[in-house]
Structure formats: structure tokens, C-alpha cells
Amino acid sequence: MKRLIAPSILSADFNNLGNAIEMINQSEADYIHFDVMDGVFVPNISFGIPVIEHVNKIATKPLDVHLMIVEPDKFIEQFVKAGAAIITVHYEACVHLHRTVQIIKSYGAKASVCLNPHTPISLLEDIISDLDMVLLMSVNPGFGGQAFIENTYKKVKQLKALIKKKNTECLIEVDGGVNIETGKQLFDAGADVLVAGSFIFNSENPSDTIAKLKLV
Numbered sequence: 758m759k760r761l762i763a764p765s766i767l768s769a770d771f772n773n774l775g776n777a778i779e780m781i782n783q784s785e786a787d788y789i790h791f792d793v794m795d796g797v798f799v800p801n802i803s804f805g806i807p808v809i810e811h812v813n814k815i816a817t818k819p820l821d822v823h824l825m826i827v828e829p830d831k832f833i834e835q836f837v838k839a840g841a842a843i844i845t846v847h848y849e850a851c852v853h854l855h856r857t858v859q860i861i862k863s864y865g866a867k868a869s870v871c872l873n874p875h876t877p878i879s880l881l882e883d884i885i886s887d888l889d890m891v892l893l894m895s896v897n898p899g900f901g902g903q904a905f906i907e908n909t910y911k912k913v914k915q916l917k918a919l920i921k922k923k924n925t926e927c928l929i930e931v932d933g934g935v936n937i938e939t940g941k942q943l944f945d946a947g948a949d950v951l952v953a954g955s956f957i958f959n960s961e962n963p964s965d966t967i968a969k970l971k972l973v
């Protein structure tokens with residue numbers, strides 16, 4: 758089990774985004790998490806390719822791009838060229854998920870699939886061996902600062918069991934409502950990567966908060 762932290766810039770101060778990225782660069786964070794929202798797949802619009810392109814010029818950590826969009830196939834090449842190292846698409850948004858995963862890999866990025874809170878782990882049975890990571894939503898996607906959905910712990914354990922059964926190296930990432938308490942239980946349940954937005958950026962010392970999350 759890895760203990761990786763991926764700060765979500767959704768909760769950063771966009772008037773000083775460069776400062777937030779420099780803080781992440783200097784911190785113990787492992788990835789930078791970007792919540793891309795189209796206002797169709799989720800009831801919110803966040804940011805897109807220009808933000809990834811600009812951040813990529815100064816980022817020293819891999820860009821972990823979470824696509825909460827419909828028809829992600831149309832944008833994979835652009836996001837990889839903008840600097841995405843990991844691309845996460847939603848299971849619920851992909852009619853031909855196997856093909857989408859192959860497209861992500863063909864451009865040289867790591868392929869990750871995200872499950873909404875209601876989507877069972879069992880649906881990954883025949884795609885898990887093709888994945889570098891699975892992202893489990895522990896809130897309903899669209900907004901930062903929401904309450905953690907407790908059923909996620911069970912899903913992490915189920916996913917860990919599937920990964921072991923299939924003997925793959927797939928990572929487990931969890932996103933939404935992550936703090937010291939939920940983070941500890943998630944690592945204990947078998948998660949490898951914790952995404953945190955509001956807990957980090959609303960804290961007195963975000964860099965220190967990242968370091969504390971790594972140690973929970």
C-alpha cells in the first residue's frame with residue numbers, strides 16, 4: 758500500500774493559483790489533482806485545458822486529471838498534450854470504456870476509472886486488469902467541501918480484494934470529504950492515494966496539512 762496525497766486545486770485561491778502550485782511543489786504531495794467539470798455530467802463547471810497547460814509550466818508533480826465530463830474520448834489527446842500524467846474518466850460517462858482506456862494509454866498517460874458512490878465495484882471485473890488506478894468518489898461529484906460517504910470504506914476493501922484476485926498493480930484513489938479521520942480509515946482499508954481539497958486549502962498551513970495526511 759502506498760500513502761500518496763493529491764491536493765485538489767478546486768479549493769485553491771484562483772487569484773493566487775501560482776502560489777498554490779508552488780506550495781504543492783515544495784510540499785510532500787505526490788500528485789496535483791484537477792477536477793474538470795463540464796456542467797453536464799455534473800451540475801457544476803470548473804476549469805479546462807488552459808488551466809492545465811499553465812500549471813504544467815510550473816508544476817513539479819504529476820498532473821492527476823479527473824474528468825467529470827461527458828464524451829471524454831473527445832478531449833483525451835488535448836489533456837495529455839496539456840500535461841496530464843494520469844487521466845481519470847467516469848465509468849458512468851463511457852459507453853465504450855475499454856476503448857477509452859486504450860486511447861488514454863495510446864497517448865502515454867496512466868489510465869484511471871472513477872466510480873460514483875452508487876456504482877458497485879463488481880462492474881470493474883473485466884476492466885480492472887487494464888487500469889493503472891481506480892478513483893472512488895466519497896462524495897457526489899461536482900463540489901468540494903461535502904460530507905464523506907461512509908459506505909466508501911466498504912468499497913475500498915471490495916476493490917482491494919478485486920485487485921488482489923486479479924493480481925494487478927492498480928492503485929486505489931479516494932476523492933471527497935478526506936480529512937485526518939477519514940484519511941486514516943481509508944489508508945487502513947487499503948487506499949493508496951487520498952485526494953483532498955477543502956481540508957488542505959482551508960487549513961492554516963496547507964503544506965503542514967499535507968504532511969499530516971501522509972502520516973495518518
Ligand code: DX5
Pocket residue numbers: 765767768790792823825896897898899900901902903932933934935952953954955956
Ligand atoms: C468533487 C471533487 C472534490 C474535490 C475534493 O467532484 O472531486 O471531491 O476533488 O473535495 P473536498 O476534498 O473539498 O471534499
Ligand code: ZN
Pocket residue numbers: 765790791792823932952
Ligand atoms: Zn476529483
